[in-house]
Amino acid sequence: MHISKTSAKQIVNEISKLVKQNINLMDETGCIIASCDKDRIGQFHEGAYKIITEKLDEYYITDDLATDTAKKGLNLPLELEGEIVGVVGITGSYDEVINSGRLIKKMTEILLMEKRASYHQLMDKRVRNAFLEEWLINTGYVNYRELEERGMALNIDINRPRRIIIASVEELDRYKETQEGQSKISKFENAIDAYLNKIEGAIHFRNASRQIILVDRMATEQLVVFSKKMTKYVYDKVGFRLNIGIDGTDRDMHYAYIQANKAWESASDEGQDIVCYENMSFELVLSCVPTERKREYIGKIFNGCSHDEIKDYITMLNIYFKTDGSIQKTSDLMYVHKNTLQYRINKLKDISGYDVRKPSESAALYIAMRIAYDLDY
Secondary structure: OOOOHHHHHHHHHHHHOOOOOOEEEEOOOOEEEEEOOHHHOOOEOHHHHHHHHHOOOOEEEOOOOOOOOOOOEEEEEEEEOOEEEEEEEEEOOHHHHHHHHHHHHHHHHHHHHHHHHHHHHHHHHHHHHHHHHHHHHOOOOOOHHHHHHHHHHOOOOOOOOEEEEEEEEOOHHHOOOOHHHHHHHHHHHHHHHHHHOOOOOOEEEEEOOEEEEEEEOOOHHHHHHHHHHHHHHHHHHHOOOEEEEEOOOOOOHHHHHHHHHHHHHHHHHHOOOEEEHHHOOHHHHHHOOOHHHHHHHHHHHOOOOOHHHHHHHHHHHHHHHHOOOOHHHHHHHHOOOHHHHHHHHHHHHHHHOOOOOOHHHHHHHHHHHHHHHHOOO
């Protein structure tokens, strides 16, 4: 095992809080990679090299043996699984440091074991996540039998009937790019992890700051109940609301992921808690329209409007449709007078050629509103 400089520094910092002596930590080549005396970092340590090459149980450097690169003190090998992986050195007289030195050696070995375990856990998690992404998200794997065998090696049975849920914190795009936002996402992930650890057979992994969740196959109604309980748990633990997409009934897990992703996108765009693919209709039609055609339609409806003006009209339309076309309720929610609202509606009619108050013309504006949300207006 190679001791990283970062791990060595962390270990020396932790142990130096508990003992008075100066501590050096050397790697498997005898180089000092961490020390209470920062000037010594990077120096070659003759005593450590002697322990490593001669496999000594200890080596004490007296005043007579001390050099510029190996000062008076006790040096002890750091052993993991019978292998010397480094050396720890403690400055001081033999009687003064022998007992504390052995304790420091044991503490350092325990910390190294913990870091090795954490490293392996991290590597195992990355391998597992890479497999899940290949199976669910990517396309075109050729050898299904090979995929099946790789899954079994990771204790994942890809033939087990499952359903897919995609979950994220509400308004995810607000949090992706900031340190504070990433902290919020981490808290959400920890809460999801704690909840799913209680569910037999549940699998989950991170993808684009979302959680892709696999659970044993159940009816959509049961999956909605499951999702609501999970949402409540997360809210009670960390106070975050979620957007959740639930797949359809497709037994091909790649297509089930695509379905869940479409449902999640709809939930995220519309600010809904839970959207089921089975209940989607307009969203599916919209997802088939190329982005360029969507932009072209927005440009036609909001002819000559700036981006901010389009956003204002979209906000007005969203409230208008949510209140079922009530001028009074829309004006109340927008905090404007009814006459002001009527003026804006008339202005939009002049721009677009459609009057939202007429059922035969409102559909064109409803479609424009949904496309605008899809394009992140």
